[in-house]
Amino acid sequence: MRVPLHIVESRREKLRGLIRTDGFLPVAEICSRLDVSEATARRDLVAIAANGHITRTYGGALADYNASFASHGERATRARTAKDRIAAAALSVFPATGTVFLDAGTTISALTRLLLRKRRDFAGLTIVTNGLAVATQLGGARGLELNMLGGTFLHRQAILLGASAVRTLASWQFDAAFLGGEGMDAGGISNSHAEVAAFQRAVLRRCSNSYFCLDVSKLGRATPHRVAGWKDLGKLITDATPAQLASAGIPLKGSHLVSAK
Amino acid sequence: MRVPLHIVESRREKLRGLIRTDGFLPVAEICSRLDVSEATARRDLVAIAANGHITRTYGGALADYNASFASHGERATRARTAKDRIAAAALSVFPATGTVFLDAGTTISALTRLLLRKRRDFAGLTIVTNGLAVATQLGGARGLELNMLGGTFLHRQAILLGASAVRTLASWQFDAAFLGGEGMDAGGISNSHAEVAAFQRAVLRRCSNSYFCLDVSKLGRATPHRVAGWKDLGKLITDATPAQLASAGIPLKGSHLVSAK
DNA sequence: GGTTATATGATTGACCCCAATCATATCGTT
DNA sequence: AACGATATGATTGGGGTCAATCATATAACC
Numbered sequence A, B: 001m002r003v004p005l006h007i008v009e010s011r012r013e014k015l016r017g018l019i020r021t022d023g024f025l026p027v028a029e030i031c032s033r034l035d036v037s038e039a040t041a042r043r044d045l046v047a048i049a050a051n052g053h054i055t056r057t058y059g060g061a062l063a064d065y066n067a068s069f070a071s072h073g074e075r076a077t078r079a080r081t082a083k084d085r086i087a088a089a090a091l092s093v094f095p096a097t098g099t100v101f102l103d104a105g106t107t108i109s110a111l112t113r114l115l116l117r118k119r120r121d122f123a124g125l126t127i128v129t130n131g132l133a134v135a136t137q138l139g140g141a142r143g144l145e146l147n148m149l150g151g152t153f154l155h156r157q158a159i160l161l162g163a164s165a166v167r168t169l170a171s172w173q174f175d176a177a178f179l180g181g182e183g184m185d186a187g188g189i190s191n192s193h194a195e196v197a198a199f200q201r202a203v204l205r206r207c208s209n210s211y212f213c214l215d216v217s218k219l220g221r222a223t224p225h226r227v228a229g230w231k232d233l234g235k236l237i238t239d240a241t242p243a244q245l246a247s248a249g250i251p252l253k254g255s256h257l258v259s260a261k
Numbered sequence C: 001g002g003t004t005a006t007a008t009g010a011t012t013g014a015c016c017c018c019a020a021t022c023a024t025a026t027c028g029t030t
Numbered sequence D: 001a002a003c004g005a006t007a008t009g010a011t012t013g014g015g016g017t018c019a020a021t022c023a024t025a026t027a028a029c030c
Helices: A005-022 A027-034 A038-051 A071-077 A082-092 A106-118 A132-138 A163-169 A194-204 A242-247 B005-022 B027-034 B038-051 B071-077 B082-092 B106-118 B132-138 B163-169 B194-204 B242-247
Strands: A024-026 A054-057 A060-063 A098-102 A125-129 A145-148 A151-154 A159-161 A176-179 A183-185 A188-191 A210-213 A225-228 A235-238 A257-259 B024-026 B054-057 B060-063 B098-102 B125-129 B145-148 B151-154 B159-161 B176-179 B183-185 B188-191 B210-213 B225-228 B235-238 B257-259
Touching: A005 A024, A005 A027, A005 A038, A005 A060, A005 B106, A024 A027, A024 B054, A027 A038, A027 A060, A038 A054, A038 A060, A054 B024, A082 A106, A082 A210, A082 A235, A082 A257, A098 A106, A106 A132, A106 A176, A106 A210, A106 B005, A125 A132, A132 A145, A132 B132, A151 A163, A159 A194, A163 A194, A163 B163, A176 A194, A188 A194, A194 A225, B005 B024, B005 B027, B005 B038, B005 B060, B024 B027, B027 B038, B027 B060, B038 B054, B038 B060, B082 B106, B082 B210, B082 B235, B082 B257, B098 B106, B106 B132, B106 B176, B106 B210, B125 B132, B132 B145, B151 B163, B159 B194, B163 B194, B176 B194, B188 B194, B194 B225
Parallel strands: A098 A125, A098 A176, A125 A145, A176 A210, A210 A235, A235 A257, B098 B125, B098 B176, B125 B145, B176 B210, B210 B235, B235 B257
Antiparallel strands: A024 A060, A054 A060, A145 B151, A151 A159, A151 B145, A183 A188, A188 A225, B024 B060, B054 B060, B151 B159, B183 B188, B188 B225
């Protein structure tokens, strides 16, 4: 029998919370806790997985604050996704030692994953991040010194931000910084959160080499808060072709571009 | 056919790394990546799960840096563990609003889990933590302001520590702090890491009410680094009986003890 | 208020996961 | 060198999971 929409939505919201709280939830337990049939539980799961930050697994669902989960989707199909290609390109310019800042975000998370797979020992490398997923992934890597900036937790993105984060930043100097973004157009790179943009600008001031990693889907999209114009930032790592970039009015060439093909 | 022991161990070490990197790994993929049969993959999994930090799920294995996973084990058996009882007792003294510090560690993680299950809205409450698992669990809770201290990542414990963490602490004042520990005896509470102990002492200086949460298995155990003597700390929340505490030489009564039974 | 759209639960057949068992090859040990 | 221990892979039966289909009751819409 049909049920009011607000009931459906609130149930799914509750399920989102349950999965987030437990980290992993088997289908059977979803049924008993929400008192619904398997069919409904599964349907809710796919609904949440579609736009929520949840990954389905065989027999249940996994909260992917650690967006590192890529087994079923990306890797199984063997099709290297745009993010993976970008990660590979970023890896080629990744310092072997020194101090590196890593942004939050799924693109950077792909880089982290690749980094862990390619290198066995990280002695001499210091990584600083404000992303919970990145920290979670890198924590425990052999020889790596991992630092996290403090700050206020930004809902839905698992990022630490705010005045405290910017203040802590002041004591660091980075050899390289790898950053993400939500939009790139003729004017530069932009983000949807004012705080994120402000934070990234603060990072830019403290690094000698900056690499923005954005896939082609962000091309031409402008989001409210501008991070920096093309003149003010370092290199762009993208899978967009030079032709695509040119037609979007982005004036980058060679030395400011690392192409991921 | 049998295979040399060092091969077995190195393969399992590699598997540990894979699971940690990916967050979740289906059995089928373990087979293809390690080039072993399902049987061996499963056997390796149980071997790792026995003493490594891995949780088996149906169809694969989950890296449990987020110690929040408790569906199969604790909850399924319905047996309220010591940690759960302590968490329930802690919840009874948990402020409805204000600023609360939460330590890292599995006992506190149990408290976090319970907190999320019991309360729907956290408006007016600010939580500060240095534990990745706690932050991961609480991130996204409705109305909650969540702050994380920055610092250096401590291997194996997913805690942020060090001078930076202590420094950030200086700008906070807590209405309550819930802390864990590794040992309690007549002399007080102790921890195995010097940095952890130093950090906890710094927290104690900045809170009006402190609650140490330790289960009875820690009773009588003394670890190298003393956090504080019984006179210097607030209340103890434990499932140990007053008789057990007395026989261990711990001079606490009523007002300094919250019993979890 | 009548009609349409849809959320739900039951069912079914196929597929996958798992624990147990067994034969075998080879490592460790004496 | 010979023996025992054991890590491995194949097999098998049982059970769980999944996607698809269908009937139905009821919310949403006009």
